[in-house]
Amino acid sequence: MLDVKSLTGGYAGALAIEDITFSLGASESLALLGRNGAGKTTTLKTLMGLLAPWSGGIEFKGAAITGQSSDRIAHAGIGYVPEERRIFESLSVTENLVAGEKPGRSGRIDWTVERVFGLFPEIARRSAAQAGTLSGGERQMLAIGRALMGNPELLLLDEPSEGLAPVVVNRLGDALAALRSDGIAILISEQNRNLARRVAENLVILETGRVAYRGNFSGLDGDPAIATRLLGV
Amino acid sequence: MGFYVAQFLTGLASASSLFLVAAGLSIIFGVTRIVNFAHGSLFMLGAFIAYSISQKLGFWLAVPLAALSVGAIGWAMERTVLSRLYAAPELFQLVATFGLVLIIQDAALWIWGPTDLLGPRAPGLTGVVRILGQPVPEYDLFLIAVGLMVLGGIWWMFTRTRFGILVRAATEDREMLQALGVRPARLFQVTFFIGAALAGLGGALEMPRQPASLLMDLNIIAEAFVVVVIGGMGSVVGAFLAALLIAQLNAFGILILPEITLVAAFAAMAVVLIIRPYGLLGKPATTQPHAVEIQPPQTLAGYGRIAAIALVAVLVVLPLVADSFVVVLTGDIMIFALFAAGLHFMMGTGGLISFGHAAFFGLGAYAAAIFVRDTGAGMEIALILAPAAAAVGAAIVGWFAIRLSGVYLAMLTLAAAQILWSAGVQWQDVTGGDDGILGIWPAQWASGTTAYYYLTLALASTGIAALMMAAGGRFGHLLRAGRDAPARAQALGIDIDRRRWAAIVISGTAAGLAGGLFAFSKGSVFPDVLAIPNSVDALVMVLLGGLHAPAGPILGASVFALLEDSLSRLSYWRALLGAAVVGIALFAPGGIAGTISAWLTGRRKETA
Numbered sequence: 001m002l003d004v005k006s007l008t009g010g011y012a013g014a015l016a017i018e019d020i021t022f023s024l025g026a027s028e029s030l031a032l033l034g035r036n037g038a039g040k041t042t043t044l045k046t047l048m049g050l051l052a053p054w055s056g057g058i059e060f061k062g063a064a065i066t067g068q069s070s071d072r073i074a075h076a077g078i079g080y081v082p083e084e085r086r087i088f089e090s091l092s093v094t095e096n097l098v099a100g101e102k103p104g105r106s107g108r109i110d111w112t113v114e115r116v117f118g119l120f121p122e123i124a125r126r127s128a129a130q131a132g133t134l135s136g137g138e139r140q141m142l143a144i145g146r147a148l149m150g151n152p153e154l155l156l157l158d159e160p161s162e163g164l165a166p167v168v169v170n171r172l173g174d175a176l177a178a179l180r181s182d183g184i185a186i187l188i189s190e191q192n193r194n195l196a197r198r199v200a201e202n203l204v205i206l207e208t209g210r211v212a213y214r215g216n217f218s219g220l221d222g223d224p225a226i227a228t229r230l231l232g233v
Numbered sequence: 234m235g236f237y238v239a240q241f242l243t244g245l246a247s248a249s250s251l252f253l254v255a256a257g258l259s260i261i262f263g264v265t266r267i268v269n270f271a272h273g274s275l276f277m278l279g280a281f282i283a284y285s286i287s288q289k290l291g292f293w294l295a296v297p298l299a300a301l302s303v304g305a306i307g308w309a310m311e312r313t314v315l316s317r318l319y320a321a322p323e324l325f326q327l328v329a330t331f332g333l334v335l336i337i338q339d340a341a342l343w344i345w346g347p348t349d350l351l352g353p354r355a356p357g358l359t360g361v362v363r364i365l366g367q368p369v370p371e372y373d374l375f376l377i378a379v380g381l382m383v384l385g386g387i388w389w390m391f392t393r394t395r396f397g398i399l400v401r402a403a404t405e406d407r408e409m410l411q412a413l414g415v416r417p418a419r420l421f422q423v424t425f426f427i428g429a430a431l432a433g434l435g436g437a438l439e440m441p442r443q444p445a446s447l448l449m450d451l452n453i454i455a456e457a458f459v460v461v462v463i464g465g466m467g468s469v470v471g472a473f474l475a476a477l478l479i480a481q482l483n484a485f486g487i488l489i490l491p492e493i494t495l496v497a498a499f500a501a502m503a504v505v506l507i508i509r510p511y512g513l514l515g516k517p518a519t520t521q522p523h524a525v526e527i528q529p530p531q532t533l534a535g536y537g538r539i540a541a542i543a544l545v546a547v548l549v550v551l552p553l554v555a556d557s558f559v560v561v562l563t564g565d566i567m568i569f570a571l572f573a574a575g576l577h578f579m580m581g582t583g584g585l586i587s588f589g590h591a592a593f594f595g596l597g598a599y600a601a602a603i604f605v606r607d608t609g610a611g612m613e614i615a616l617i618l619a620p621a622a623a624a625v626g627a628a629i630v631g632w633f634a635i636r637l638s639g640v641y642l643a644m645l646t647l648a649a650a651q652i653l654w655s656a657g658v659q660w661q662d663v664t665g666g667d668d669g670i671l672g673i674w675p676a677q678w679a680s681g682t683t684a685y686y687y688l689t690l691a692l693a694s695t696g697i698a699a700l701m702m703a704a705g706g707r708f709g710h711l712l713r714a715g716r717d718a719p720a721r722a723q724a725l726g727i728d729i730d731r732r733r734w735a736a737i738v739i740s741g742t743a744a745g746l747a748g749g750l751f752a753f754s755k756g757s758v759f760p761d762v763l764a765i766p767n768s769v770d771a772l773v774m775v776l777l778g779g780l781h782a783p784a785g786p787i788l789g790a791s792v793f794a795l796l797e798d799s800l801s802r803l804s805y806w807r808a809l810l811g812a813a814v815v816g817i818a819l820f821a822p823g824g825i826a827g828t829i830s831a832w833l834t835g836r837r838k839e840t841a
């Protein structure tokens with residue numbers, strides 16, 4: 001579904017990721033792990049077209065999307081949930097979802113405001129509230145719901161657990177697991193290994209902008225030295 | 234009592250068209266982050282187009298058709314010029330829309346001619362209604378209703394349609410919205426169409442109240458700027474409240490003192506800005522400034538220094554070899570080079586935009602002239618007073634301006650200049666109005682062409698050299714830090730605001746000195762020196778020469794003066810200037826100096 005080949009990029013003259021290669025099969029999920037500054041967010045932003053890749057290629061469902069604008073990438077079927085959530089604070093919860101509304105690739109509409117509210121009853125209760133008044137967990141749910149409204153086939157989640165209480169992280173894990181079983185592919189960047197584990201089997205660990213480890217969670221569990229060295233836990 | 238109610242309703246009616254213009258300006262800014270200086274021009278086009286259509290199809294068809302036509306013109310403007318500038322630095326966006334003002338101005342002159350055109354009255358609404366015994370025109374009540382309906386319509390669009398939701402989302406975070414699959418280009422086009430159509434509607438509805446004239450564009454834009462600054466950029470309800478406030482200030486202020494209306498608007502803006510720097514309902518801009526290419530410090534080194542010395546030497550020798558026409562022309566060029574150098578210092582090194590620099594030039598000129606006229610004292614003191622008066626003016630404008638971002642500064646300076654210009658025209662007791670102040674001649678010792686030339690050379694070259702040294706020295710470095718990385722500079726403990734204020738005052742002082750020299754060079758002062766075209770000339774000189782080149786203003790002023798000398802006899806010289814401004818913004822943002830040095834660097838790289 002997603003093929004990333006030797007992706008290199010960064011911000012205005014500052015290299016942040018180099019030679020990143022990984023791929024994701026249909027309905028498969030992958031965790032992108034690594035410390036702060038390892039290049040996880042840069043990788044996702046570059047995939048989403050928010051940063052221009054310096055070199056390398058990105059293929060989604062067999063078509064190159066390298067260097068395309070983010071709206072075209074969204075229309076190709078990728079949904080994006082940024083690290084800072086970036087919900088539209090002056091809009092109501094429902095309006096945020098409406099802003100994300102678009103049919104999927106073949107015109108399919110699987111997601112409606114009602115279905116998102118079914119997945120996240122927490123924000124359904126606050127549907128008319130200004131999104132700026134939501135708590136951190138509610139914001140994250142809204143950001144995920146907003147991405148789902150675009151009927152994506154692949155969801156990019158950038159550190160969804162950041163800044164959230166364990167109980168909320170657990171709740172998110174339930175929702176993401178439900179999305180998985182629905183057949184949506186997920187690329188999740190995380191520092192919280194327990195959440196990542198609930199979403200993905202395979203993982204890639206980045207260190208200072210390069211792929212340092214490739215494998216799955218059972219492999220990682222069997223090699224605590226790697227975890228200590230690359231993740232610092 | 235009835236009289237005051239009638240006056241209040243008149244105010245409301247005026248608020249309507251002001252609101253239509255300001256709302257469009259505000260919506261466009263919210264989505265595109267572009268302050269469209271040509272928005273007043275769209276208002277003016279609305280009035281002219283409505284006039285033309287009404288001659289054939291009558292009033293009631295003319296109004297909506299004019300609004301739609303202007304909407305289409307706004308759309309075309311976005312497609313051809315502005316859409317190419319979304320990634321450009323703010324300055325060039327502003328400058329390009331400013332160029333459009335000049336082009337539209339001359340296009341209207343070409344199509345409709347210089348005379349004011351009074352349109353028909355609205356059939357069915359020509360009578361008056363008696364309210365508490367006072368006659369109130371039916372048409373005024375209609376205008377009030379239209380204003381409220383448009384406010385309601387915009388509110389409905391923003392809250393009840395997906396397009397409106399997207400517009401609000403884009404106002405908040407355009408990049409995120411795009412990542413959700415919304416193509417910004419479409420949104421921008423529709424927004425421009427709606428915003429322009431609102432301005433066109435406002436202009437068309439003015440038909441029975443005032444004739445369509447070529448002065449409408451800048452008059453309304455200055456007022457609309459005051460309105461959006463008071464209301465808060467991007468807030469439609471804020472624009473409505475502010476339009477009400479300004480219109481009522483005008484309606485009642487005129488009863489007390491006719492001259493006060495201009496000052497009242499500005500004073501209201503000042504009060505609001507002190508209490509709420511982002512306007513009544515505005516929010517601080519959350520968008521990051523565009524990444525700018527880091528420019529080298531503006532110092533003269535190597536060949537530059539030799540060229541400067543050579544230039545001064547040539548200028549010293551010039552009167553000995555050239556005829557008096559050339560000497561006078563060169564003197565004028567030096568005055569404008571000083572004026573441009575002041576603006577260049579503020580814009581290039583400080584990153585602070587002034588679209589009303591004529592205000593300071595004019596303050597200097599009028600200060601010198603009024604002093605000489607009223608005291609009979611000599612040129613020497615007047616030439617000290619001129620920069621001092623401009624410095625005070627710049628300190629006042631700058632005090633408000635530094636609290637705000639670039640676009641606010643551009644609007645504020647334009648509004649300030651427009652208000653001073655109005656004062657120059659209307660405050661006849663002091664300024665002489667359109668008749669100006671005559672008989673402002675240099676002191677005996679400097680009265681000859683050659684003598685005054687040398688005086689100009691001495692003062693202008695000293696002024697320009699001082700500006701260059703300031704730009705290249707520590708002060709310039711700190712200013713540049715504030716321009717390129719304000720947050721970081723502040724974190725290092727640099728008081729950016731104080732430097733910016735100082736830069737505005739220095740820039741204004743240079744403009745004031747130039748204005749004083751200009752007054753004695755011409756022997757008279759007219760309101761022209763305060764008018765928008767004078768501000769534009771300075772801006773064109775700076776951009777033409779090169780915003781980031783030390784020699785930019787000298788080069789720009791020279792080329793501009795030579796072009797003006799040969800081309801200004803053409804009827805559509807302003808449109809040419811406008812096209813040049815748009816062209817520089819689109820294709821040669823480095824100006825002459827920048828383009829030459831880019832070309833030289835390119836060649837050096839090729840040969841290396």
